[in-house]
Amino acid sequence: MEVQKVRLRIYGMTCDDCAATISKSLKGEDGVLEVKVSLEDGLGEVAFNPERVKPADILKNKIFAKPSHYKATIDDQ
Amino acid sequence: MENDTERFDLIILGRGAAAFSAAIKASELSSGGMKIAMVGVGPLGGTCVNVGCVPSKYLLEAANAVFRPRHPKVPGIEPASVKFDFSELMKNLRSYVSHARDTKYVRVLENYGNVKLFTGLGRFIGKKTVMVSDSEGNRKVVLSASNILIATGSRPSVPNIEGLKECGFQTSDTIWGLEKLPKSVAIIGGGAIGLELGQALLYFGSDVTIIEALDSLLPQTEPEIGKSLRLHLENEGMKFMLKSRVGSVRAEEGMKFLDVVSPHGKEVLEVEEIIVATGRVPNTEYLDLNMAGVKTDQRGLIITSRNMKTSASGIYAAGDCVSKSMFLETLAAREGVVAVSNMFGEDIEIDYNSSTWAVFTNPQVAGVGMTENEFASQNGSCSFRIFSLENLTKASIMGETDGLIKITVDPKTNRIAGMHIMSPNATDIITEGAYAVRENYTIDDVVATSHIFPSISEGIKLAAQSFIRDITKMACCVE
Numbered sequence: 001m002e003v004q005k006v007r008l009r010i011y012g013m014t015c016d017d018c019a020a021t022i023s024k025s026l027k028g029e030d031g032v033l034e035v036k037v038s039l040e041d042g043l044g045e046v047a048f049n050p051e052r053v054k055p056a057d058i059l060k061n062k063i064f065a066k067p068s069h070y071k072a073t074i075d076d077q
Numbered sequence: 078m079e080n081d082t083e084r085f086d087l088i089i090l091g092r093g094a095a096a097f098s099a100a101i102k103a104s105e106l107s108s109g110g111m112k113i114a115m116v117g118v119g120p121l122g123g124t125c126v127n128v129g130c131v132p133s134k135y136l137l138e139a140a141n142a143v144f145r146p147r148h149p150k151v152p153g154i155e156p157a158s159v160k161f162d163f164s165e166l167m168k169n170l171r172s173y174v175s176h177a178r179d180t181k182y183v184r185v186l187e188n189y190g191n192v193k194l195f196t197g198l199g200r201f202i203g204k205k206t207v208m209v210s211d212s213e214g215n216r217k218v219v220l221s222a223s224n225i226l227i228a229t230g231s232r233p234s235v236p237n238i239e240g241l242k243e244c245g246f247q248t249s250d251t252i253w254g255l256e257k258l259p260k261s262v263a264i265i266g267g268g269a270i271g272l273e274l275g276q277a278l279l280y281f282g283s284d285v286t287i288i289e290a291l292d293s294l295l296p297q298t299e300p301e302i303g304k305s306l307r308l309h310l311e312n313e314g315m316k317f318m319l320k321s322r323v324g325s326v327r328a329e330e331g332m333k334f335l336d337v338v339s340p341h342g343k344e345v346l347e348v349e350e351i352i353v354a355t356g357r358v359p360n361t362e363y364l365d366l367n368m369a370g371v372k373t374d375q376r377g378l379i380i381t382s383r384n385m386k387t388s389a390s391g392i393y394a395a396g397d398c399v400s401k402s403m404f405l406e407t408l409a410a411r412e413g414v415v416a417v418s419n420m421f422g423e424d425i426e427i428d429y430n431s432s433t434w435a436v437f438t439n440p441q442v443a444g445v446g447m448t449e450n451e452f453a454s455q456n457g458s459c460s461f462r463i464f465s466l467e468n469l470t471k472a473s474i475m476g477e478t479d480g481l482i483k484i485t486v487d488p489k490t491n492r493i494a495g496m497h498i499m500s501p502n503a504t505d506i507i508t509e510g511a512y513a514v515r516e517n518y519t520i521d522d523v524v525a526t527s528h529i530f531p532s533i534s535e536g537i538k539l540a541a542q543s544f545i546r547d548i549t550k551m552a553c554c555v556e
Binding site for chain 2: 009011012042056058059060064069071072073074075076077
């Protein structure tokens with residue numbers, strides 16, 4: 001299994017607790033191996049097992065779903 | 078990527094309805110955090126507010142105000158002449174357009190500090206990189222973003238008719254600059270734009286002839302409505318040359334002469350002005366879509382999924398530049414929202430089937446869902462009823478009984494598959510049809526729902542009731 005990484009542009013974070021909350025929720029996603037969330041940059045880096053989860057699924061994580069005010073898009077620049 | 082590339086989260090190519098709708102939705106979803114570049118040329122707001130829905134509806138309202146007193150519907154009321162200054166009227170139309178653009182677009186954008194406006198033509202120079210240049214192609218700035226929305230809209234198409242360009246003509250882009258009412262007008266194209274402009278000019282006093290290549294008007298609607306509208310407009314004085322095409326045009330002594338080939342042979346039409354209303358073409362040719370791997374159809378329209386995703390990852394499209402069958406401002410705005418929502422990981426699709434469309438003639442025409450022919454060709458059979466406004470009390474009182482309501486249902490379920498209306502206020506009451514199609518209402522649902530008597534909307538209930546009884550033998554308000 002080859003570990004893949006995806007970078008997320010994360011919106012709605014205002015404090016360290018926000019970053020921690022998002023990080024915890026993403027780590028709970030099946031197939032997600034490692035998560036680093038930067039409050040300062042508004043970015044998240046997620047390492048995942050592509051056989052078990054896809055970037056589109058990570059965007060659908062409950063932490064980004066209504067009524068949460070945290071939102072994310074894929075950042076592939 | 079070059080050093081001077083300015084990075085954004087989202088680049089929107091275009092600045093019309095789809096672009097604004099997308100920018101606002103993206104700003105809302107990101108709590109104003111999404112850094113957005115909006116790139117385009119021309120006045121903010123695009124076609125609808127500047128040269129489309131807004132000026133055309135203004136013109137039609139003014140035309141109705143001139144026409145109605147001259148043609149009272151109530152016996153005992155004498156016709157009254159209405160004086161008007163066409164030049165002043167057009168000046169106020171342009172002033173209103175400017176006001177609408179300012180309040181609905183220019184000032185709205187001031188609320189979104191995360192949106193940066195770039196004036197210039199944007200074109201792809203990489204999969205996620207766009208170069209903005211001036212009208213002469215000189216590079217102004219290079220932008221990049223993970224997500225890009227193409228919403229560059231469309232413009233009037235002009236057929237290749239000999240002598241047309243030399244002769245001069247108007248389109249729905251240019252007609253708003255008219256200062257003088259033309260005494261006679263030939264309109265090439267009998268679609269929504271041609272009919273609306275034609276009726277407005279007819280009401281002001283122009284002699285109007287519509288030249289249409291097909292044998293009927295408004296092919297997107299039910300044939301009964303196309304025929305009924307043509308008869309109504311003919312009774313008002315509009316002339317039609319159906320199954321006809323313009324071979325060539327020439328100008329002599331201030332007049333324009335169209336050589337028309339019709340089923341009656343060759344005819345020469347002499348008019349003061351020509352309006353070309355033969356459809357629209359997408360603004361996609363300068364985008365260098367190949368650089369980004371975005372595919373188009375044969376007409377240059379961008380192919381998308383129902384999620385508004387193009388063939389290139391991270392690139393979406395919305396509005397009149399998208400390959401589809403309906404080109405509407407409201408649809409463009411919805412497509413913009415769908416595209417942006419999907420960038421944020423949602424999984425929503427555009428619903429073309431319950432999208433309403435309209436023609437703002439008098440009477441108005443509006444529709445939603447499938448026609449009888451469309452449903453029958455897809456499903457083998459269908460059930461429909463046509464309700465004439467002659468049987469509608471409100472229409473009789475108004476003296477406006479030209480029109481009909483046609484409902485098509487799935488015979489297996491009685492669910493409403495389509496509703497097409499020609500009536501006063503059709504553009505308002507069609508929303509009932511939109512709910513019915515979107516929510517799979519049956520004719521029983523419509524019958525069981527209270528409708529005001531007497532009203533035009535009651536016609537929808539009567540049309541539904543006509544599936545279960547002969548409404549000519551029905552007293553008022555039978556449930």
